[in-house]
Amino acid sequence: MRTVKKAQLLRLHFCESDQYNGKPLYEAIVDLCRELKIAGATVFRGLEGYGETAEIHRHRLIRKDQPIVVTIVDTPENLGRLIPEVEEMMDTGMIATSEVEYVRIEKPPAAGA
Amino acid sequence: MLQKGTAKKVTIFVNEDTQHHFGSLFDAILEFLLHKGVSGATATRAIAGFGAHQVMHTTKIEILTEHLPIRIEFIESAQKVDEIMPTLYDMVTDGVIEVQDTNVVKVANKEHPSPPKGPHTEMKGTARLMRIYMGESDKWMEEPLYEAVVKRLRLMEIAGATVYRGILGYGAKGHTHKSSWFSRDLPIMISVVDSEEKLAAAITEIESMMQDGIIVLSDVDVIRLVHSRPAAESSHANG
Numbered sequence: 001m002r003t004v005k006k007a008q009l010l011r012l013h014f015c016e017s018d019q020y021n022g023k024p025l026y027e028a029i030v031d032l033c034r035e036l037k038i039a040g041a042t043v044f045r046g047l048e049g050y051g052e053t054a055e056i057h058r059h060r061l062i063r064k065d066q067p068i069v070v071t072i073v074d075t076p077e078n079l080g081r082l083i084p085e086v087e088e089m090m091d092t093g094m095i096a097t098s099e100v101e102y103v104r105i106e107k108p109p110a111a112g113a
Numbered sequence: 114m115l116q117k118g119t120a121k122k123v124t125i126f127v128n129e130d131t132q133h134h135f136g137s138l139f140d141a142i143l144e145f146l147l148h149k150g151v152s153g154a155t156a157t158r159a160i161a162g163f164g165a166h167q168v169m170h171t172t173k174i175e176i177l178t179e180h181l182p183i184r185i186e187f188i189e190s191a192q193k194v195d196e197i198m199p200t201l202y203d204m205v206t207d208g209v210i211e212v213q214d215t216n217v218v219k220v221a222n223k224e225h226p227s228p229p230k231g232p233h234t235e236m237k238g239t240a241r242l243m244r245i246y247m248g249e250s251d252k253w254m255e256e257p258l259y260e261a262v263v264k265r266l267r268l269m270e271i272a273g274a275t276v277y278r279g280i281l282g283y284g285a286k287g288h289t290h291k292s293s294w295f296s297r298d299l300p301i302m303i304s305v306v307d308s309e310e311k312l313a314a315a316i317t318e319i320e321s322m323m324q325d326g327i328i329v330l331s332d333v334d335v336i337r338l339v340h341s342r343p344a345a346e347s348s349h350a351n352g
Contacts, residue, residue: 009244009329030281030289040327042246042282042290042300068280071244071302073329103328105320106285 008079009100012070012086014093016045026068029086033072036082044069073102115152115220121194122215125185125201127208128170129158139183142204146187149197152220154187164208188215241312242333243305245319247326248290249278250298259301262319271315272307286325306333 018025026043033041049067072079083095131138139156146154161171162182170180189197194212201210251258259276266274279300282290290300305312316328 004330007329009331026281030283034283040246040282040284042279042284042302044277044279044302073246073327098331100329100331102330103316103320104285105323105326105328107324 004101004103007073007100007102008076009098010070010072010074010079010083011096011098012068012072012090012093013096014068014090015065016068017065018068018091018093020089025089026070028089029070032085032089033082036078036085038072038078038082039074041070041072044071073100115188115217116190117217117220119191120188120215120217121191122186122188122213123194123201124211124213125205125208126164126211127183127185127205128164129181129183130179131207133204133206138204138206138208139185142185142201145200145204146185146197149193151187151189151193151197154185156183156185158183188217238335240306240333240335241309242331243307243312243315244329245303245305245323245326246284246329247301247303247323248284248286248298249301250296251301251324251326253322258322259303261322262303265318265322266305266315269311269315269318271305271311274303274305277302277304284325284327306335 012029014025016024016026020028030041030043046067046069072082074082079097083097086095125142127138127142129137129139133141143154143156159170159182161169161173163169164182168180170182172181198210198212245262247258247262249257249259253261263274263276279290279302280292282300284290284300288298290298292299305315307315312330319328
């Protein structure tokens, strides 16, 4: 049974070395998403990149400072609750949203395995 | 040039020692097919068999090893088969010619690539971006789901797919995807760009393979599309 629904995709760009209350920012954001009952969140680590400070983010021997992208898909209302809080937590970085359609796949575990 | 899709498969059974203009018939047939530009033909010698003469030919008994059956097979477009069939019919003085409809799934040729296929190149301007989210430990028929999905997309001639592995995440299943010393179940995202119709077909296929997950679609503008095969090479292949 396919249900195509409208939703929003939120992408947060920042770097791996960003911290929030002593833990990595991306962990803090994922925890926050759980608290706010956001449908899901996925953290990706980029290989290399640069942002507004024009500092190249890449993996160095001692300091890990690669770019991080967090992607979240949920309704505009839920993201509306999330975005102000995330903005508070991020020092530098970028928040991008786009309109998407989504298909949620959920089958009983036994079927066709 | 043989193309993907419907085609004809021709099988010819002859005797190894049937003569044709002072040479063996199967050699003559193969040479004729080569001369006519048939994409490929294979002759195989059987180990045993009998034909219209009702005499068993087998390699087991030396006296019967003469007249062993030879089977020549080739696949070509219906048009090409029609073109060469009259001559083949004339050549095979003793044997059987059989034609059947077939479906060519893949034509891969490293040295002479087939001309670029239409659907990829027609895509200009706007397209659809599909993101498929799943877990790294998800399986399909005992192989990693993301590998199975990429293979399937390739079979469907979707323009391209990229698999990303996340470092942390959670979804509707509720459990956190993260890497530990004992297990590894990181989030996986596959991103695919192609036309709306092709993605619609792909979604149906992927949905049947996935147990759990989410597919996200959005409209995107495509700025550049690189052909998988340069134009110069394909014209060379045609010539």
